Amino acid sequence: MEKLEFKVFFYALGDYSRFMILSSLAKRDMSVGEIVSATSIEQSNVSHHMHCLLNCGFVNVRKNGNKRIYKINGKVKNTVEKITEHIDAYRKDIISCGIANRRYISKVI
Amino acid sequence: MEKLEFKVFFYALGDYSRFMILSSLAKRDMSVGEIVSATSIEQSNVSHHMHCLLNCGFVNVRKNGNKRIYKINGKVKNTVEKITEHIDAYRKDIISCGIANRRYISKVI
DNA sequence: ATACTATATGAATGGACAATCATATTTATA
DNA sequence: TATAAATATGATTGTCCATTCATATAGTAT
Numbered sequence: 001m002e003k004l005e006f007k008v009f010f011y012a013l014g015d016y017s018r019f020m021i022l023s024s025l026a027k028r029d030m031s032v033g034e035i036v037s038a039t040s041i042e043q044s045n046v047s048h049h050m051h052c053l054l055n056c057g058f059v060n061v062r063k064n065g066n067k068r069i070y071k072i073n074g075k076v077k078n079t080v081e082k083i084t085e086h087i088d089a090y091r092k093d094i095i096s097c098g099i100a101n102r103r104y105i106s107k108v109i
Numbered sequence: 110m111e112k113l114e115f116k117v118f119f120y121a122l123g124d125y126s127r128f129m130i131l132s133s134l135a136k137r138d139m140s141v142g143e144i145v146s147a148t149s150i151e152q153s154n155v156s157h158h159m160h161c162l163l164n165c166g167f168v169n170v171r172k173n174g175n176k177r178i179y180k181i182n183g184k185v186k187n188t189v190e191k192i193t194e195h196i197d198a199y200r201k202d203i204i205s206c207g208i209a210n211r212r213y214i215s216k217v218i
Numbered sequence: 219a220t221a222c223t224a225t226a227t228g229a230a231t232g233g234a235c236a237a238t239c240a241t242a243t244t245t246a247t248a
Numbered sequence: 249t250a251t252a253a254a255t256a257t258g259a260t261t262g263t264c265c266a267t268t269c270a271t272a273t274a275g276t277a278t
Contacts, residue, residue, distance in 0.1 A: 005196050005203045007214050010123040047226050055207030066224050066275040087114050094114045098164030105116050156256050175245040
């Protein structure tokens with residue numbers, strides 16, 4: 001594995017807002033407005049993230065009236081689900097680790 | 110899954126240097142000097158990363174003379190191997206994505 | 219055409235953190 | 249005990265990027 005793949009993978013998936021957006025889209029296709037409602041992330045911020053996710057090929061988009069409906073890529077859906085399962089399975093270990101007590105991480109809860 | 114677990118998981122694993130250190134330790138236990146040789150990461154930087162990884166419970170340490178031998182945690186080893194497999198499997202998709210062309214990612218290759 | 223809704227874009231700001239450098243600590247050996 | 253080897257620690261710096269705010273664009277309906 002080379003640095004480029006690694007960086008891209010962790011950059012794109014490693015942001016909580018983007019991961020939440022992808023988790024929402026794993027359930028069903030959604031417009032931007034629906035994503036905003038589902039995630040409580042502010043609209044322009046969602047748009048910025050969608051730009052990133054489109055750029056990655058992690059999502060596709062189609063028009064419906066003046067709405068844009070986003071759809072998650074099948075492989076990405078699989079990855080998101082696996083990571084979610086993994087984190088849930090190791091939840092206790094992860095939470096008990098010292099990193100969880102660092103200021104910058106604790107304060108964002 | 111909550112934000113805290115997510116943040117910890119991606120913070121600890123999502124750094125390329127730390128991931129390379131963990132990949133090395135997945136093969137065998139190593140002293141700091143051996144990690145430095147294996148990864149070409151500068152010594153004090155390795156020590157900082159080991160501090161983080163110890164803090165996480167991702168590695169354990171034992172003394173041998175004036176050396177410190179680090180050992181990877183079994184669960185983390187499993188995670189590192191799975192992520193490596195995953196990235197290798199989706200390598201082409203990841204590389205072809207627009208993110209890979211961003212300045213800050215391209216220039217680090 | 220106008221007003222309204224939905225979404226996108228651009229610029230600015232602040233915070234997180236990896237890497238580096240210098241130095242301290244620990245252990246071994248002469 | 250003095251010196252050398254191995255590792256850790258502290259402080260600093262630069263960069264990346266998520267968020268926010270303000271505004272632009274596009275589509276719809278009246």
